[in-house]
Amino acid sequence: MISASVGYQCPECVKGGSGTGHAPTANRPRTLAGGSVAADPRLVTKVILALNVALFIAVRARGDALLDDLLLFGRARTELFGPVEGVAEGQWYRLFSSMFLHQEIWHILMNMLGLWFLGPPLEAALGRLRFVGLYLLSGLGGGALTYLIAAPEQPSLGASGAIFGLFGATAVLMRRLRYDMRPILVLLGINLVFTFTWSNIAWEAHVGGLVAGALLAYAMVHAPRERRQLVQYAAFGGMLLVIVVMCVIRTAQLT
Template structure:
């Protein structure tokens, strides 16, 4: 979300830029003036970090980067890193690698897609989650067959993932991504015909949409761009031929876990953040178990 000194609407696709280094995105703000500051400009304070200007105004102390013993933290409590898009780049790389592998060997998709059972009973043998292939809940999140499908998902992952990774930190961001994707897969498994195959990163992407909306609201930025993009994507979701169940499941999981990430009180931050993720994950597992029991 691009920071503007006038306080006008900010772009929902990027984090604020350091007020001293406009080319650097950051999710950390000075605890006194609330201006965005990058790791080089952070000065360790009794609570959080301050910018060099505020430090100069109150003390002649050190104005350089904070010591290694006191690492800067993001708004969600994650560690600020030199490359705030590393995990996003890795996720995109994995998706592209799986896509290329499927193009080379199309039959590979048969072993990766999310499917309840195939062919439908009583025509044995079965394959899919009913047969215990739970790994499909994960592999289907990285499988794409159509060029337009992976192109759209990877562009969305780049636009949404980078700012979220910088704001949440790598571990929390990756947890959000997988929890959202698994929740989307669970709802798809519950509501879609067990003989219909589903694949793609859309569930996880919609989870990032939900978390982005929560983050934008938490930072009191203009929510209209995010809402507009979300509405457009939801319209496409119900236009036919798309597993809207994965989108809704991922979106709900993203909003719930994203809210816990950015609103958890500091003294119980880890418990609330990861506890919420665990509860969403348990709900996804319960849905999967119940649906499997219905089909067997």
């Protein structure tokens, strides 16, 4: 069923409204957040999953050399007598590349399971473009908070920040649709317990991604219909600005 201005319509009814076999612009089906309805609501999720798996295979093939080039850390030497590297040295791409980077098999399995479980429903509810923005900014938000708080030489990698962003967005979406929130809250609670009790977990990435994802999702699904795009653009732009400001502040501290 497709959301209409009043109630819901079946796809055939919407297509039949134009007489040409295509829905008129006014009746074109939209997602809850105002995005276009896609034939395959899992396409972006599949692409992101494939990128993570491909980079994981590349890491297994090339070893530490590729990890040193792509993982997130503030400022350190990757070799004993090598140059000082890191985000503070201008390598801001590490905030992005580390989101798709995994070293251990259990790490990528857990994250990709979360992506496959949470991704398709959100992609269908938000639309592809908004889902991509949510995923990337959640991951960048987690990376920026890690960069801001963690020790400069502490390495961080993985899609966990983005996955926690999907957790936050799912909770917001379920509340908006008035679904039973207990399953997602229990699952989120279990993951937060692991976050703060297991060693070698960058809790900053999890918390940063969770907050970013929840805030962006709230802006997308609660924006007034008449000003929806403006509110959504402002939310994404504001989140990106916060991420940049955190990175600028930390870079000034380290340099």
